[in-house]
Structures are given as C-alpha cells and as structure tokens.
Amino acid sequence: METVAITLDGVPVSGRQGMTILELAQEVGVRIPTLCHDPSLKPAGACRLCLVEDEASKRLVASCVTPIASGMRIQTRSQAVLEARRVILRLMLANHPESCLVCDKGNRCQLRKLASEAGIGLVDYDRMDSFVGTQEANPFVKRDLSKCVLCGKCIRADQELVVVGALDYFQRGFQARPATFLDRPLEGSECTFCGTCVALCPTGALSESTGLHLGTVGQRTATTCSYCGCGCSLWVHVSEDRLVYVSPRAENSVNKATLCVRGHYGSDYLHHPDRLLHPQARRDGEMxxxxxxxxxxxxxxxxxxxxxxxxxxxxxxxxxxxxxxxxxxxxxxxxxxxxxxxxxxxxxxLQAASSILAMREELGIAGATHPLDELEYARVILVIGAQPLESHPVASYAIKRAVKHRGAKLIQVSPVEDGLSRMASIWLRPWPGSEGRILLAILRAVVESKGSSMPGWMEELDPKALLEPTLVEAAAVEEAAGSLSSTRCCALVFGRGLSGGPGGKEAVRVLVRLAVALGCLGVGGGGLYPLDRAANxxxxxxxxxxxxxxxxxxxxxxxxxxxxxxxxxxxxxxxxxxxxxxxxxxxxxxxxxxxxxxxxxxxxxxxxxxxxxxxxxxxxxxxxxxxxxxxxxxxxxxxxxxxxxxxxxxxxxxxxxxxxxxxxxxxxxxxxxxxxxxxxxxxxxxxxxxxxxxxxxxxxxxxxxxxxxxxxxxxxxxxxxxWPCVDSTASGERILLRGETPESHGGLEPWRLLGSEEADPEFPFLAVEADSLHGVGSGARSGRARRLRAFSPQTQVWINPSEMARLELGQKTQVRLLSRWGELRATALARPEIPTGILWVIPGAPGLGIAGLVPWSWDPGSGVVQTRMSRVRLDKGL
Ligand code: SF4
Ligand code: SF4
Ligand code: SF4
Ligand code: FES
Incomplete structure (x- = not known):
C-alpha cells in the first residue's frame, strides 16, 4: 500500500493511503479530542471537536473524516484550533443541563472530561435549554435526551453494529434528536436492549437504568461473558466487592463494541440473596x-x-x-x-453433544471451523435450526452486517418468522423437527447440480416424498441449493433446532457433507458454525x-x-x-x-x-x-x-x-x-x-x-x-482445514432423519421450546438477574391469531399446556409469525421451558435427550 508523508505539529510522519488524519495521529501517539468518533463506527464528522488546522490553506478540518494527503502540514494544537474547540464545547454546554453532579454518567462523561481539559467551567453563553423528559420505563436503558450532543453514535451503533434499526434522527435543526420510529419509547420499538448505544454514548443522554445506587466504580476487570458460546469480552466495573456495571471490551474480542442484553445487564444474579453460602448435608430429611x-x-x-x-x-x-x-x-x-x-x-x-460427535466423526474437528468474524465475509449464509437473534446475539450481528453492509445472501430455514427471516433472500419454513429432511434434499440437489457421483442411498431418495412432511416446496429447496452452489464462500450456521432435534447427530453429519460438497471448508467466508453451545x-x-x-x-x-x-x-x-x-x-x-x-x-x-x-x-x-x-x-x-x-x-x-x-x-x-x-x-x-x-x-x-x-x-x-495451538509461540489456528480438500468419514445413517411425527387428535398442537434472549438454561442465573427478570418474568406461548380467535383466547390470557407427561402454565400471546398448529413457547428469564411436557427419549446416535418438542393441548385458565 502506498505510503503518504505529512507533517504533524511540525514533525514528519507517514501513514497509509486512505488513512484519516485522526487515525495517523493516534498511530503516532498524538492525541486529538473526539466526541462522535469511535473506531468501530463509520466516521460521521458530526461534533467537529477533532478540528485541526491545515497550515497551507489555514482551514480548520475535521480530522476524523479528512484523509491524509502527501505534503499536508497539520497543526493539532494551534491557537485557532484550541479556540474553535472551546467555542464548540461552550455551545454544547449552553444547551446542556447543569446536572453533572447528579448525572449517572458521572466521571465517565466524555463531554465533561473534554470541557475540563479545555478549562471550561461555567458557560457564559445564554442558555439554550432543551426540555425533553427522561424515559426509563424499561429496566435497562435510561434516556435523558436533554443531555444529547447529537453525536449520532447511538444511531450508528444501532444501524451499523447490531443492525436493529430501532433508532434514527427525528426532526431537524434545534429539535433534532435520536429517536425510535414515531418517537415511541424504546420498549415499544425494535430495541433489544443490547446496550451497545449506551456504552458508546459520550454523555449522560443514555445510561444504565440501575434503579439502585451502586456507588462509584473502584476497579475494572477484564473477563468473559458466562451466558453463551459467543464468548464476548467484558469489562466488569466493581465497587466494594459488588458489580456496578458491565461494558464491552473491544480489544482482541469477538464482540468489539457490542454486547447483548444478557452480557450487559444479566450478571448481577451473583449478588442475589438466594446464593448457597455453606456446605449442607441432609440429615433425617433436614438440611x-x-x-x-x-x-x-x-x-x-x-x-x-x-x-x-x-x-x-x-x-x-x-x-x-x-x-x-x-x-x-x-x-x-x-x-x-x-x-x-x-x-x-x-x-x-442436553443439546450439543450431537454436533460435537458428528463433526468429530466426519471431519476430526469438534468445534467451529471458522471464527465468527468470518461470517461477515460470506457471500451466502445458511441458517438452519438456529435462532441466533435469541441464542447467540453477537453471532447474529455478524450475519446481519454481512447481509446489510456486504450484500451477502441469507437463506433462513426456520418455522417462525423473525428478524433474520425478514432479511433473508430465501426463507424455507419447515414443520419443526423436519429440518434434517430439508438438508438431505439440499445436499442431493447440490450433488446433482455439480454432477458428482451419488451414493446409492442418496440416489434412492425421492425428493417429493422426502419433502412432503416438511411442508416446503421442492422449487424453494432447489433455489436454496442453487444459491449455495454459486460460491465457496458460504457459511453454514446451525443451532439446537438441528442438533438437539430428532436424529440431531445425523442432521449435523448431513450438514458437514453439504459443507464438503460445497467446498466451503478451509475458505475465508465459509465454514461451519455450531450455535448450540453455552459459555463453555x-x-x-x-x-x-x-x-x-x-x-x-x-x-x-x-x-x-x-x-x-x-x-x-x-x-x-x-x-x-x-x-x-x-x-x-x-x-x-x-x-x-x-x-x-x-x-x-x-x-x-x-x-x-x-x-x-x-x-x-x-x-x-x-x-x-x-x-x-x-x-x-x-x-x-x-x-x-x-x-x-x-x-x-x-x-x-x-x-x-x-x-x-x-x-x-x-x-x-x-x-x-x-x-x-x-x-x-x-x-x-x-x-x-x-x-x-x-x-x-x-x-x-x-x-x-x-x-x-x-x-x-x-x-x-x-x-x-x-485451538489448535501446539507450541508456545503460535496463537492458534483461526480457520481450520486451510488448503485441504476435506472428506467426511462418518457412517451416515440418513434413515434416522426420515421418521415423521404422528398426529394425535387428543393433543392437536406441537409445542416447541424456542431459544430465549432473556432466559438461559434452567433460569438459575437469568431468573435471578434483576433486570432480565423484570423484563421477562414469565413463560409465554405464542399462537397464531386465527387460533387464538378460534379458541376464544384474549391477549395475555393465562393458559395451561397439557401433554401426556405433564403441564406448563404460560401467558398466551397472538403472534402472526407463528404458523397454525404450533405453540411457540418462550421461556422467560426464569427459564421454565417445556421439558416437563416431553416424553423421556434420546437420540440413539448421540444420547442427546429430547427436550424441545411435545404434542400438547391447550386449556384456558389456571
Ligand atoms: S443519545 Fe448519546 S450517543 Fe446518541 S446522539 Fe445523543 S449524545 Fe450521541
Ligand atoms: S440498546 Fe441496542 S437495540 Fe436498542 S437502540 Fe441501543 S443499540 Fe439499538
Ligand atoms: S452474545 Fe452471548 S457471550 Fe455475548 S454478551 Fe450476549 S450472552 Fe454474552
Ligand atoms: S470526532 Fe471528528 S467530528 Fe466528531
């Protein structure tokens, strides 16, 4: 790459073509103040605090959006620069409430820090107060937009990093502010309360809604989130042995500037009074x-x-x-x-052993073949039997960024509509539990289209009969197979809907064979991603x-x-x-x-x-x-x-x-x-x-x-x-099977995927346990995380509105799901995204799923116990 030489405060320095003045200054250790800039976001040039002076033209330019050019002479601390920054800060403060002493952002406020560095105390400009009420009805995020400096970081975080689209600019000029669609409260918007905007907001406009006084932070410790297998890096901020707040740790992390609602707000369960404090033994029935x-x-x-x-x-x-x-x-x-x-x-x-065993037997590898950031370079992404938005949110951000910012094609195989199926180019909507059949059909179509030789069992498969119980059209499967075959940069993402389902191990084996047939292993932007894994x-x-x-x-x-x-x-x-x-x-x-x-x-x-x-x-x-x-x-x-x-x-x-x-x-x-x-x-x-x-x-x-x-x-x-990291100098292999042409070795038993569920007129619905953003596992932790519990206190059952009407159920009616093996109480909600015949059960933060309704059985291939689906009927009232 071409080198560009400039002088910075009179010192010759050089950078790479395309760098901004700010990036070069940071690289050579020259500090320029910023407010709207963050390395994880596209530059916006909104606050103008990073102004520097171009000696030749005497113009002041925003260093975060101005590329370096050969021969440039830049002053970062000239009189003109310092005075312009002071004026900008004073204008910002004239429009800012004088509530610093009681602001939750406290010493973390960048505006206050920059003002103090610039020697600005009380502002002598006429005040231009803006009156916007504080919003904190939800348990996670407090919004006080009277403190907003319009840096746009929250909007960019929401749209660029987590790709939710809850926020955008609202109104113009002096009235402008970041807002949700129709300026609704956050809890009435698409917001998932991931907290990414809060972590990036430089002022007290967005802060954690603690509801408690937790003290001033004494120290911060680098650690790893305990909720899901993404393995996000956290800073935990602690005071007097108690957690005060959590923020994302961007350096060398999978999550960069983002987290999800669990990572951000779900770790306070450790201070719950229920904690076991002493060893206890049972003596005559008493502990x-x-x-x-x-x-x-x-x-x-x-x-x-x-x-x-x-x-x-x-x-x-x-x-x-x-x-x-x-x-x-x-x-x-x-x-x-x-x-x-x-x-x-x-x-x-309880779910992932099937994929561990299948991948190990097929490829000799029991983990993902690629790191999650490779998802962003995929040209086609297949998501099957997974709900990353709920189970592994940081992986879902990478998938959404690939689709929205890089034009990747998304193929979603999921019975219910969600934020990913709405972004998908192809959405296959199978009957739950039949995902393995879809994979077999896709694999057959890919092998056929490539003209490769087919094993006998594959030739014998009749695509029409194979797909009949799935409710998916053969043409849609052909289209999906065609898209996947169009590139080797295809990423295959799966979750417990595949590996924890009936014949889960065989289903993952078929997926591995699909990866081999597509040639997407060992290739950047390809790979297999098992989203069926907890923190460790x-x-x-x-x-x-x-x-x-x-x-x-x-x-x-x-x-x-x-x-x-x-x-x-x-x-x-x-x-x-x-x-x-x-x-x-x-x-x-x-x-x-x-x-x-x-x-x-x-x-x-x-x-x-x-x-x-x-x-x-x-x-x-x-x-x-x-x-x-x-x-x-x-x-x-x-x-x-x-x-x-x-x-x-x-x-x-x-x-x-x-x-x-x-x-x-x-x-x-x-x-x-x-x-x-x-x-x-x-x-x-x-x-x-x-x-x-x-x-x-x-x-x-x-x-x-x-x-x-x-x-x-x-x-x-x-x-x-x-891993593998085989010596004390290597930092491990991020992408496995590079330069290899892998073959799969396992003994596939595709008939394990061909059973179909028997109808039972006494129990007309299929209850399916969904992945839940707020409830994890048995809910031991999420159910005691104060804010997760407040937001999602109960198990919900989502039902197609036509069936709600037929059963004469009002919104939020308390219902009982009954199977031959047990019962579960839940709150019924009409949701058009759920197909008829299915009850989609969302365990709340207390984690009450449907295991009690399910017959005792396990996948003979992997020993994974079936806990996700059961035939039920639904009774009104408790
Ligand atoms: S709310 Fe915060 S992050 Fe968003 S524009 Fe205002 S100051 Fe910036
Ligand atoms: S909390 Fe997350 S989802 Fe909600 S507005 Fe902020 S960035 Fe968007
Ligand atoms: S995506 Fe997973 S690891 Fe990351 S913050 Fe959320 S729960 Fe924690
Ligand atoms: S940091 Fe450059 S304009 Fe805000």
Missing part, C-alpha cells in the same frame, strides 16, 4: 450446615464407599457447560482417577468431560489413549467408554447407578420428569452449584461454589477461542471456587497434591490436551488463543 472439612470428607468418603461396595460403575459424574476448562478437567480426573469410574458426562448431552460447552467437551472421550478427544475405549493419559496422570484411567447421562439415569432407575456428582447443572429441571424420579432414587446425590435448584432439592450433600466473577479460569468459546475469566469480587459466605473444591476432593480420593491455582491446572491441561499444548495463562493475559 444441616457442615464445615468444609466435614463436607469434603463426607463427599469423598461416600463416593469411594459406594464405588467399593457396588463397583466404580455404580458412580457417575455430570459436569457443566458453565464451569471453566480447569474445573471440567479436574472433574473428569476426579471421576476417572479419584473414583475410578468412566461414567462422566456434561451438560452438552466447547471447553467442557475438549477437557474430556464426556463418556466417549478422554481429554483432547482421545477415544475413551482406546488402550493407547489410556496409556497416554497414564503418562500425564501417573495412573491409567478406567477401561472402556462410560455411560452417557441418559444411560446413567436409566441405570439409576434400575438401581445400578447408586451415586451421582452433579456440578453446575440442573438435570431435575431441564430433563423430562423421569430424570427427576431417577435422581430421587439415588443413594447419594452430591451437587455443587451456586444456587438452590430442583436438583439441589434432591441432593444429600450440597457444596456452595463461586460464580464466574468470583474465580479465575478459562472458557473456550464455540469458535475454539480460549479466553480468561478473572475474579472481580469475592464469593459470598463460605462459597469456594470449583477448582478449590475439586482439588481438595482429588487429594482425598487419589492422594494427589492440591493444585495451588487454576494456572497450575492449565499447565497440566496443556500436557493432557494436544490441541492446547501451547496455552499458558501468561500468554492469555492480553489475547485469546484459538
């Missing part, structure tokens, strides 16, 4: 408090005693997709080495907290793999593959599994009723968690753990990005970090020396997990590392 010494002795003693009496296979371990890599690693080590059982599994068995689903599986795999995806049944682990552990792990969670619960029902250790999961609520019965029958149920839950209610011993802001460790995002989480507050009462607890249990069961810090655990992980050989805490201090 009594124990000391840690007593609790750890009892936990280790009972697990070992049951393993001795009934054999190690009578003990099981169920780890967590929310706990860190270090914790999951120690958890499976405790199972395999401490107690000697191979029965270890984690929360992935990826890491929990990488660590071997799975029945099928030892750490690093070594097959649990492979003697050589066990010997490799023996070299790290000094002892060989038990032989053979262990039981998956549904197999453990079946064994518990038969009285063969006697003890289960559950860490950070709530199977009694998230699984169908039979699971609860199986848990109730255990001789010893040990639960380690941060809150009481339906599972702790059944436990014999409960250990109180620390939350994600109270401990150190690492998470691995769905992109294979390994990132630090860091302690910003102390755990309440006697709660302890899971690593501390597990290390103490390993000492008691396997007589191993205790690990001093999670960093020490990571040193061992780097020996046990080949993909993470080069990972160290010192290296993670400033940037994340993608």
């Amino acid at each position: 009594v408090t124990l000391s840690w010494q007593e609790a750890l002795d009892e936990a280790a003693g009972r697990l070992l005693e049951i393993a001795r009496r009934h054999g190690p296979l009578s003990v099981g371990f169920f780890g967590s997709t929310q706990c860190t890599n270090e914790e999951n690693y120690l958890f499976q080590k405790l199972a395999r080495i401490g107690v000697g059982t191979p029965n270890v599994d984690n929360g992935a068995r 689903t990826q890491g929990a599986c990488d660590m071997g907290t799975l029945a099928e795999f030892l750490p690093g995806y070594r097959p649990a049944g492979d003697p050589r793999a066990r010997q490799e682990m023996a070299r790290v552990w000094g002892k060989e792990p038990p032989q053979g593959k262990g039981m998956t969670l549904p197999q453990m619960l079946e064994a518990a029902s038969r009285g063969e599994l006697r003890a289960l250790f559950v860490m950070g999961e709530n199977p009694a609520q998230l699984l169908p009723g039979k699971a609860r019965e199986a848990l109730r029958g255990l001789e010893f149920l040990l639960v380690q968690d941060i809150f009481p839950s339906a599972t702790t209610e059944l436990a014999h011993l409960v250990l109180p753990a620390a939350g994600f802001l109270e401990k150190d460790g690492t998470y691995t995002s769905l992109e294979r990005r390994i990132q630090r989480i860091r302690a910003a507050c102390s755990p309440p009462g006697g709660a302890r970090p899971d690593c501390w607890i597990l290390s103490a249990l390993l000492k008691r069961t396997a007589q191993l020396p205790e690990y001093e810090t999670p960093a020490d655990v990571m040193k061992e992980i780097s020996q046990a997990v080949p993909q993470m050989r080069g990972v160290r805490y010192t290296r993670l201090e400033n940037e994340p590392i993608f």
Whole structure:
C-alpha cells in the first residue's frame, strides 16, 4: 500500500493511503479530542471537536473524516484550533443541563472530561435549554435526551453494529434528536436492549437504568461473558466487592463494541440473596450446615464407599457447560482417577453433544471451523435450526452486517418468522423437527447440480416424498441449493433446532457433507458454525468431560489413549467408554447407578420428569452449584461454589477461542471456587497434591490436551488463543482445514432423519421450546438477574391469531399446556409469525421451558435427550 508523508505539529510522519488524519495521529501517539468518533463506527464528522488546522490553506478540518494527503502540514494544537474547540464545547454546554453532579454518567462523561481539559467551567453563553423528559420505563436503558450532543453514535451503533434499526434522527435543526420510529419509547420499538448505544454514548443522554445506587466504580476487570458460546469480552466495573456495571471490551474480542442484553445487564444474579453460602448435608430429611472439612470428607468418603461396595460403575459424574476448562478437567480426573469410574458426562448431552460427535466423526474437528468474524465475509449464509437473534446475539450481528453492509445472501430455514427471516433472500419454513429432511434434499440437489457421483442411498431418495412432511416446496429447496452452489464462500450456521432435534447427530453429519460438497471448508467466508453451545460447552467437551472421550478427544475405549493419559496422570484411567447421562439415569432407575456428582447443572429441571424420579432414587446425590435448584432439592450433600466473577479460569468459546475469566469480587459466605473444591476432593480420593491455582491446572491441561499444548495463562493475559495451538509461540489456528480438500468419514445413517411425527387428535398442537434472549438454561442465573427478570418474568406461548380467535383466547390470557407427561402454565400471546398448529413457547428469564411436557427419549446416535418438542393441548385458565 502506498505510503503518504505529512507533517504533524511540525514533525514528519507517514501513514497509509486512505488513512484519516485522526487515525495517523493516534498511530503516532498524538492525541486529538473526539466526541462522535469511535473506531468501530463509520466516521460521521458530526461534533467537529477533532478540528485541526491545515497550515497551507489555514482551514480548520475535521480530522476524523479528512484523509491524509502527501505534503499536508497539520497543526493539532494551534491557537485557532484550541479556540474553535472551546467555542464548540461552550455551545454544547449552553444547551446542556447543569446536572453533572447528579448525572449517572458521572466521571465517565466524555463531554465533561473534554470541557475540563479545555478549562471550561461555567458557560457564559445564554442558555439554550432543551426540555425533553427522561424515559426509563424499561429496566435497562435510561434516556435523558436533554443531555444529547447529537453525536449520532447511538444511531450508528444501532444501524451499523447490531443492525436493529430501532433508532434514527427525528426532526431537524434545534429539535433534532435520536429517536425510535414515531418517537415511541424504546420498549415499544425494535430495541433489544443490547446496550451497545449506551456504552458508546459520550454523555449522560443514555445510561444504565440501575434503579439502585451502586456507588462509584473502584476497579475494572477484564473477563468473559458466562451466558453463551459467543464468548464476548467484558469489562466488569466493581465497587466494594459488588458489580456496578458491565461494558464491552473491544480489544482482541469477538464482540468489539457490542454486547447483548444478557452480557450487559444479566450478571448481577451473583449478588442475589438466594446464593448457597455453606456446605449442607441432609440429615433425617433436614438440611444441616457442615464445615468444609466435614463436607469434603463426607463427599469423598461416600463416593469411594459406594464405588467399593457396588463397583466404580455404580458412580457417575455430570459436569457443566458453565464451569471453566480447569474445573471440567479436574472433574473428569476426579471421576476417572479419584473414583475410578468412566461414567462422566456434561451438560452438552442436553443439546450439543450431537454436533460435537458428528463433526468429530466426519471431519476430526469438534468445534467451529471458522471464527465468527468470518461470517461477515460470506457471500451466502445458511441458517438452519438456529435462532441466533435469541441464542447467540453477537453471532447474529455478524450475519446481519454481512447481509446489510456486504450484500451477502441469507437463506433462513426456520418455522417462525423473525428478524433474520425478514432479511433473508430465501426463507424455507419447515414443520419443526423436519429440518434434517430439508438438508438431505439440499445436499442431493447440490450433488446433482455439480454432477458428482451419488451414493446409492442418496440416489434412492425421492425428493417429493422426502419433502412432503416438511411442508416446503421442492422449487424453494432447489433455489436454496442453487444459491449455495454459486460460491465457496458460504457459511453454514446451525443451532439446537438441528442438533438437539430428532436424529440431531445425523442432521449435523448431513450438514458437514453439504459443507464438503460445497467446498466451503478451509475458505475465508465459509465454514461451519455450531450455535448450540453455552459459555463453555466447547471447553467442557475438549477437557474430556464426556463418556466417549478422554481429554483432547482421545477415544475413551482406546488402550493407547489410556496409556497416554497414564503418562500425564501417573495412573491409567478406567477401561472402556462410560455411560452417557441418559444411560446413567436409566441405570439409576434400575438401581445400578447408586451415586451421582452433579456440578453446575440442573438435570431435575431441564430433563423430562423421569430424570427427576431417577435422581430421587439415588443413594447419594452430591451437587455443587451456586444456587438452590430442583436438583439441589434432591441432593444429600450440597457444596456452595463461586460464580464466574468470583474465580479465575478459562472458557473456550464455540469458535475454539480460549479466553480468561478473572475474579472481580469475592464469593459470598463460605462459597469456594470449583477448582478449590475439586482439588481438595482429588487429594482425598487419589492422594494427589492440591493444585495451588487454576494456572497450575492449565499447565497440566496443556500436557493432557494436544490441541492446547501451547496455552499458558501468561500468554492469555492480553489475547485469546484459538485451538489448535501446539507450541508456545503460535496463537492458534483461526480457520481450520486451510488448503485441504476435506472428506467426511462418518457412517451416515440418513434413515434416522426420515421418521415423521404422528398426529394425535387428543393433543392437536406441537409445542416447541424456542431459544430465549432473556432466559438461559434452567433460569438459575437469568431468573435471578434483576433486570432480565423484570423484563421477562414469565413463560409465554405464542399462537397464531386465527387460533387464538378460534379458541376464544384474549391477549395475555393465562393458559395451561397439557401433554401426556405433564403441564406448563404460560401467558398466551397472538403472534402472526407463528404458523397454525404450533405453540411457540418462550421461556422467560426464569427459564421454565417445556421439558416437563416431553416424553423421556434420546437420540440413539448421540444420547442427546429430547427436550424441545411435545404434542400438547391447550386449556384456558389456571
Ligand atoms: S443519545 Fe448519546 S450517543 Fe446518541 S446522539 Fe445523543 S449524545 Fe450521541
Ligand atoms: S440498546 Fe441496542 S437495540 Fe436498542 S437502540 Fe441501543 S443499540 Fe439499538
Ligand atoms: S452474545 Fe452471548 S457471550 Fe455475548 S454478551 Fe450476549 S450472552 Fe454474552
Ligand atoms: S470526532 Fe471528528 S467530528 Fe466528531
């Protein structure tokens, strides 16, 4: 790129063609004040505070929008520049309320900071007050537009970064301000309360609606969001051991300047009074408090005693997709080495295990093949069985930016209309659960169009019969296949609607084969993106907290793999593959599994009723968690753990990005970090020396997990590392399979996708559990996050308006959904985006989904328990 030389304040400097004066000044360390500029937004030149002087013409130009030109001589602090900036600031302040001392933005206000730097105190201009009322009816964002300086950052954040379109300029001249359509309140607009505009607003015009006085921020800590697999980077601002607010951490992050409503406003659950504070044991039906010494002795003693009496296979371990890599690693080590059982599994068995297994078997890779930012370079994006706007919002922003700003073609396969289907070029609307059939039809059409040879089973597929139960027209499928075949830059995005559905593992296998047929692996802007993962689903599986795999995806049944682990552990792990969670619960029902250790999961609520019965029958149920839950209610011993802001460790995002989480507050009462607890249990069961810090655990992980050989805490201090990272200098591979022509290897069993659902006249509706922006998992955390709960306190059921009318249901009527297996209470809402025959159930922040209505069954290919769909009828009233 061509170099451009200029002088800046008399000093010769050079930059690249196309750079602005501001960018070059920042690069060489010359500070120019700005208000409307942010590196994540397109320059707007709105505030004029970044004025500089062009010596040749004596003109003042806005440095954030003026490109450098060869020979330019720029003064950033001439008298004319300083005086112009002072005038601009004084004009802004003349129009600004004099309420700085009580403004929530406080010391974070950039306007106040710049005024103070310019030596401006009380303004001598005539005041030009603008009277706009404060709006704070919603629990997230407070708007006081009398403090607005019209920098336009909120509008650009909304339109450019999160692509929601809730805000635009309203009115002109002195009356102009950012507003929603028809100037409605935010809660009546498209706003998702992601808070991105609030984080970028330079004044108190937009601020967090805390409703509480939380004090002045003392320190900020860099960490990673605990809610979904995007793995957003956060700054958490803490005062006196309490979280005050959260802001996005842009540097080296997946999210840059954005977050979603959960990341921004959902972490205060850690201060909820429900927290478990002390170890507790059940004695004659009552819970009594124990000391840690007593609790750890009892936990280790009972697990070992049951393993001795009934054999190690009578003990099981169920780890967590929310706990860190270090914790999951120690958890499976405790199972395999401490107690000697191979029965270890984690929360992935509730949805993502199918995609982990399918991708591993097909490609040898158990994670996304590309980082999320590659979505922005895709020419065609297929989204199937996923609701990224709800489940993984930051991934959805990348998809929307690709469509809106780069002209990518979006193919959405989803039974309900949403913000993505409205942007889609092609929207296929399948009957829920038939997405796998659509994929088979697309794959067949792609293979046919490329003239490749078809395996026998594919040739035998009759496209018409294949598509009949899906309700999707063959022509639409052909069109989608044609678009996908038009480029190798196609990104295939899927979620739990595919992998957690019937035949989920086979459906993901078909998707992998589609990726191979399209040639989109190893190519920039291509790739497979599994949006079925929680904050550390990826890491929990990488660590071997799975029945099928030892750490690093070594097959649990492979003697050589066990010997490799023996070299790290000094002892060989038990032989053979262990039981998956549904197999453990079946064994518990038969009285063969006697003890289960559950860490950070709530199977009694998230699984169908039979699971609860199986848990109730255990001789010893040990639960380690941060809150009481339906599972702790059944436990014999409960250990109180620390939350994600109270401990150190690492998470691995769905992109294979390994990132630090860091302690910003102390755990309440006697709660302890899971690593501390597990290390103490390993000492008691396997007589191993205790690990001093999670960093020490990571040193061992780097020996046990080949993909993470080069990972160290010192290296993670400033940037994340993608796995595989095999030595201490590489920062990992962002795009896998580069330069390769991958082939898939698994044994596809497409008939697993061909079953179709049986109609049941007694239960005429299909209830489908939707992904929810506000409710995550069992709601243990989101349901105790004050603002998420206030905004979304109940489960809703969305129904097509024609069916609401037929059933004579008014808007917001309380209804009961009844199946053969249970019932659920919810608030009914008429929504035209829902097809007839379907009840779309949105768990609110308390996370009450439909698991209680679902029959006990699991995908035979992956062991993933079915929890998403059930035949129901609907009754009015409670
Ligand atoms: S509300 Fe804030 S971000 Fe938006 S234009 Fe006004 S000052 Fe700028
Ligand atoms: S909170 Fe998010 S969605 Fe709402 S207006 Fe701001 S940027 Fe747009
Ligand atoms: S997108 Fe996911 S990781 Fe990012 S802030 Fe939202 S919940 Fe957290
Ligand atoms: S920062 Fe350049 S015009 Fe506002």
